[in-house]
Amino acid sequence: MSHVVVIGAGQAGAALAAKLRALKFEGEITVIGDEPAPPYQRPPLSKAYLLGEMEEERLWLRSADFWAENRITLKLGQPVTALDPAARSVTVGDEVLVYDELALTTGSVPRRLPAEMGGTLGGVHTVRTLADIDAIRASFAPGRRLVVIGGGYIGLEAAAVGRKLGLEVTVVEMAPRILQRVAAPETSAYFRKLHAGHGAAIMEGMAVDRLLGESHVTAVRLTDGRELPADFVIVGVGIVPATALAQAAGIALDNGIRTDAQGRTSAPHVWAAGDCASFPLNGVQMRLESVGNAIDQAELVAANIMGADRDYLPKPWFWSDQYDCKLQIAGLNLGYDRVVTRPGDGEAVSIWYYSGERLLAVDAMNDPRAFMVGKRLIESGRTAAPDLVADVATDLKTLMR
Known part of the structure; x- marks a missing residue:
C-alpha cells in the first residue's frame, strides 16, 4: 500500500489530502503540521477572529471526524526536522516516515x-x-x-x-x-x-x-x-515562502520551491503547492499568495499524483475586508498600462486593468457584479472594451455576450 506524506497542514495541505480521498486514493495519507491546531483558514484571523466574532472551531477547515473517517493521519505540533529525498523519508521528532510520494505545502512566513x-x-x-x-x-x-x-x-x-x-x-x-x-x-x-x-x-x-x-x-x-x-x-511587511526544509534537502528554489507545470519539484516523487511553490506561467516562475491558489494548485497536485497528467492553469482571485468595504480582486494586474474606473451603486466602485485592449484584472470595492463579470471574462480569455466599461450606461451583463 502506498503512502503519501504531506508536509504543511494549512489550506493547501488540507485540500491536497482531502482531494486524494475524493479521487479514491486508498493508500496511507499523513499530514504533518508544526502548529498544534488542526488545519484552519487564515483569512478570518485578521478580521472576524481578531474582532471576537468567530470562535476557533469555526476556523477549522474540516471537523475532527472528517480526518478520522477519511483515514488521514494528522501529526500536529511536530515540525519536520529532516527530509531525505534519496531515501524517500522525513524525520518528525524521533520518528522516521517513509513515503512513496511527498507533497510540500509548507506555506509562507511573515517578514x-x-x-x-x-x-x-x-x-x-x-x-x-x-x-x-x-x-x-x-x-x-x-x-x-x-x-x-x-x-x-x-x-x-x-x-x-x-x-x-x-x-x-x-x-x-x-x-x-x-x-x-x-x-x-x-x-x-x-x-x-x-x-x-x-x-x-x-x-x-x-x-x-x-x-x-x-x-x-x-x-x-x-x-x-x-x-x-x-x-x-x-x-505587516509581506511574507516569504517557507523553503528552508526544501533547500536543506537540495530541492531547487526559484521564487519559492520550483515546480514544473504539474507541480513536480526537482526531486523525484516530491511535489509542492500553495504559497511555498512557484510554477511556470508566461515564461517566469509565478507564486500566488491566495486561498484560491492554495486549493486549486493542491487539488491539481493530488490529481497528478493519481496520474492525471494535467498542467496548472491558475484562475487568480483574492479578497480583503476593511470596515464595511469588501474588496474582491479577479485576475493579475501585472503589466497593465491603462486603468478604467467605473462607479457602481452608492459608494461602490471598480478598477479595471488593461494591457492595450486586453483586460487583465478587476478590483471591485463593494461591487460584486463588477467582480463576477470581470472574473468570468478573464477566466474565459475574453475582454471588454475600456470605453464600454467606463460608460455607466453600459449594463455589465451585456459584456458577457
Missing part, C-alpha cells in the same frame, strides 16, 4: 523587523498564525495606541480592526503610497480615503528607523526623527 531595529521587543507582532492572533487579541483595547508598519492588505486589515475597537491607529508605509506593490493608484486612493474617514492616520513615503523601548516597545522612531508613541506594533 519581521531585525533585532537591531527592535524587532524582538515585547509588543511587536506579526499577523499570520492562530498563535499570533491569540497573543495579540488582549492588546486591542479602546484607547491603546497601535502603530502598523506596512500598508499592504494585512496591515490595513489590522488597522481597520483597531479602529473598529476604538484604538488610536497609525499606518506607516515606506513606499510612496499604500498598496503600491499590488494595486493601481486609484485603488490606493480609495483605501486611503476609507481609512482616513474612520480616523486612522496613514503616513506614506515614510520609513522606520527603529523601535524604541527597553524590553517592551514604547514608540516607533521614523527616519525623519519623529517618534510615534506605541503600546504595541504590528509588522
Whole structure:
C-alpha cells in the first residue's frame, strides 16, 4: 500500500489530502503540521477572529471526524526536522516516515523587523498564525495606541480592526503610497480615503528607523526623527515562502520551491503547492499568495499524483475586508498600462486593468457584479472594451455576450 506524506497542514495541505480521498486514493495519507491546531483558514484571523466574532472551531477547515473517517493521519505540533529525498523519508521528532510520494505545502512566513531595529521587543507582532492572533487579541483595547508598519492588505486589515475597537491607529508605509506593490493608484486612493474617514492616520513615503523601548516597545522612531508613541506594533511587511526544509534537502528554489507545470519539484516523487511553490506561467516562475491558489494548485497536485497528467492553469482571485468595504480582486494586474474606473451603486466602485485592449484584472470595492463579470471574462480569455466599461450606461451583463 502506498503512502503519501504531506508536509504543511494549512489550506493547501488540507485540500491536497482531502482531494486524494475524493479521487479514491486508498493508500496511507499523513499530514504533518508544526502548529498544534488542526488545519484552519487564515483569512478570518485578521478580521472576524481578531474582532471576537468567530470562535476557533469555526476556523477549522474540516471537523475532527472528517480526518478520522477519511483515514488521514494528522501529526500536529511536530515540525519536520529532516527530509531525505534519496531515501524517500522525513524525520518528525524521533520518528522516521517513509513515503512513496511527498507533497510540500509548507506555506509562507511573515517578514519581521531585525533585532537591531527592535524587532524582538515585547509588543511587536506579526499577523499570520492562530498563535499570533491569540497573543495579540488582549492588546486591542479602546484607547491603546497601535502603530502598523506596512500598508499592504494585512496591515490595513489590522488597522481597520483597531479602529473598529476604538484604538488610536497609525499606518506607516515606506513606499510612496499604500498598496503600491499590488494595486493601481486609484485603488490606493480609495483605501486611503476609507481609512482616513474612520480616523486612522496613514503616513506614506515614510520609513522606520527603529523601535524604541527597553524590553517592551514604547514608540516607533521614523527616519525623519519623529517618534510615534506605541503600546504595541504590528509588522505587516509581506511574507516569504517557507523553503528552508526544501533547500536543506537540495530541492531547487526559484521564487519559492520550483515546480514544473504539474507541480513536480526537482526531486523525484516530491511535489509542492500553495504559497511555498512557484510554477511556470508566461515564461517566469509565478507564486500566488491566495486561498484560491492554495486549493486549486493542491487539488491539481493530488490529481497528478493519481496520474492525471494535467498542467496548472491558475484562475487568480483574492479578497480583503476593511470596515464595511469588501474588496474582491479577479485576475493579475501585472503589466497593465491603462486603468478604467467605473462607479457602481452608492459608494461602490471598480478598477479595471488593461494591457492595450486586453483586460487583465478587476478590483471591485463593494461591487460584486463588477467582480463576477470581470472574473468570468478573464477566466474565459475574453475582454471588454475600456470605453464600454467606463460608460455607466453600459449594463455589465451585456459584456458577457
